[in-house]
Every structure is written in C-alpha cells, then in structure tokens.
Amino acid sequence: MKLKYEVLPDEKIECCREICNELMAFQKSKSYITPELFDNMNFETRLIPSINNAVHNYTVVVKDDDQIVGYVYSNISPKEAYSNEFATFFDLSSVNRDHVGCLSQFYIKEEYRQYGIGSKLFHMSMDWIKQFDDVEDYFIYVSNGNTNALEFYKRKGFTVSHDILDGFITVLRSKREIGCNH
Template sequence: MKQVEIISGGPELLDIVEPLWAKLNEYHKKRSTHFSHKFEQLTFEKRKQNLLKEACDVTINLIVDQTNNAYVGYCICTVNKEKQGEIDSLFIENEYRKYGLGAELINRSITWLENYQAQTIVIGVSEGNEHALDFYQKFGFYKRRYILERE
C-alpha cells in the first residue's frame, strides 16, 4: 500500500483542491453525453464561490502521498442552513483507487455530517458517471429521484 495521510480542514484547503478538481471536471466533460459544454464553462473559482455561498460549513479531506508529498485525492462536504448535508465532490487519482481511500473519505464525510446533525445527506452524480452509483450504494445512498435538464 502507498504511504498516504489524510489531512482534514475547512475552506482554507479549497485552493489546494483546484488541480484535482480540474481533473474531475475534465473527466465529467469527457463522459457527459449531453452536457459537456457545462463542464467546459465551469471554472474552479465559480465552483468555489458557489460552495462558500450556499454552505454554512465546509469540511475538506485531502489525501497526501507521503513518499512524494503530492495531493492525490480529496472530498468536499458541506452542510447548509437547513441542515442538509452534501458530499459535494470526490476525486482520487487512478493509481490510488484500489486502496479503499474513497471509502475512507466517504466514511469521514458521513461521520462529520452526522456529528453536525444533518437532517439529510445527499450526493449528486453527474450524467455520464452512473457507474459511481454502485460505489455510493455501499454507504446507503440510493436513487431517490431523477432530475432532467433540457440541453
């Protein structure tokens, strides 16, 4: 197993996330059948502003490879004033995905949200990334509704 450490913090860690978020955004852009243009238009600065505007609190978990001091994954989790929790963004570099790090990030997020007494916890999955649904089901997340958007 790789030598990794998970660092936790708040909005002060957002700028560190940017290069990894850009990779996730590019992934969504390539996988999306109908909305790749939305990912092309989305910038990290816009995403960051939306997160900070809508959330009462933010937690960020960053995975650091200790052998090369590189950030290789993250999870952003928020809760709003209605106490709705959301796992907003999750990304792990390909070569680190086989070590259970995604599960660790999800479990930390759920624990944080439960400690915050979130009334609901949601995860949005982008069109084109449906294979992630099986992963999230392992943590008790299921499809509740479909929201369709006109191109």
C-alpha cells in the same frame, strides 16, 4: 505509496484548485448528456461558491508524499442553496429541517482507485455530516456517465431519488436514522 489524510481549513482550499479542475474534466469525459455544461465548471465556479454558501465545510485531501491524489468536499448548507439559476436539486418541501448535508465533490486519481481510499474518504465525510443533529437529509449529486460513482454510493446506503436537468445529474438521498428516545 505513503498516504496521508489531511483535513483542510477553508482558508487553505486553494491547494485543491488543480484536483478540483481535474474532477470537472473527468466528469466531462464521462458525460453523454450535455457535456458542454462542464465547460464553465471549475474551482472558481464550483468549489469556491459552494464553500461561501455553506454554513459548515469539510474538506479532506489525500496526499502521497506531498502530491494531492484525491479529495472529498462536504458541507452543511441551507436547503435554499440548492435552488438556484442552474437548477433546483430537490423538492425543498420534502426537507423538514432548514439545512441539508451534502457530499459535494469527491475525486481520486485513477491510479489510486481500488485501494480503499474512496471508502475511507466517504466514511470520514459521512461521520462529519452526521454530527449535525439538526440535519436529517443527506444528498449526493452524480453526473451522468459516472456509473462507478453511482454504484459506489448505492453500496454505501444511498438511494437514487430522481434526475435533474434531463438526466445530467442523478440525485441520491439518505436520511438520518432516527433512534429511540431515551
């Protein structure tokens, strides 16, 4: 296994089409609450609109030789982007700033799990998100049935905030740690 981590510019996002669609199929396979909602979720309906609605995007792919075996997509977006025809993901009044950070998509092929890839991608993503001083609220959305992901994020310091869509998605939240002013 020869792993390489590569930050992708937005204009190269097309190479994530297959792995993004694999994530959607994986989420559907785990889902026990309205799994049919995943039928219309794919690269075109999830990743592309998210990139277009964000102010800043950060995508990292993991390659074994030239094959993409995992990725993480994070963004900085206006908080209003999370209230749309699909759902309202959090109480907008609970966010003081104009923008939020979101670890939006995260997937590693099964045979590559348990090698620390997830932790490395998570830390790369959070380091990127935390560089934006005007963002103090960080969100992750976990689909129902994906207990391993939920526990992973909780171990990384995120706490369950609430469920939306009758439990279809669990919202996890973390806040920027405010340090002392010097």
